[in-house]
Amino acid sequence: MAKHSIETPTSTDQLKQDLRHLSETVEELVNATAKDASGEMRDLRERAEKRLKETRSRVESRGEHIYDNARQNINHQADACDRYVHDHPWTSIGIGAAAGMIIGMLLGRR
Template sequence: MASHAPRTSESTQQLREDLNQLTQTIEELVNATADDSRSNIKELRERAEKRLKDTRERLETRGERIYDEARDSVTQQADACDRYVHDNPWTSIGIGAGVGVVIGMLIGRR
């Protein structure tokens, strides 16, 4: 799990840079509309559209990668839990009973 931290930090930094670039381009586009130079507006609009498209593609790719990593992690944890229950059935029954008692007490207080 510790190996995910540097990648997550790196992805977060890249996302910030992407969003900053997109924000700058959109601000330039808004500022350009103040003067009536049509060629300037068209150029900035094209740049904004390209950056928006690039940022969206990067976000989709990162989202898919994060989803895959989370799914794999949850699957590994579920498998580990399943192995533990099979290796220690009586301990698992005791833990389940204890959790059931606590939940029952909490529900009974209402």
């Protein structure tokens, strides 16, 4: 069985924010050095712009891949749940009734 790393919303948000700041910094650097016409600076700007575009493309592609996998996983889980309920209707009714009773008792304490 393959192990999957679970990213918390905080780490994902932090990664997005870090990438956004890096992207903005590189863009600022490219714009700030735009007036420098030396060949070395021009080459450095071109490489930075190329790498920034490639990184953005990979990050966007990876995000789409993660979204698609999550959506497929959710659909698979929903299908499995639907099959279970159809295959074991009385067990499902019992579980639902027990859950409803517990929730009702917890809300009744208020």
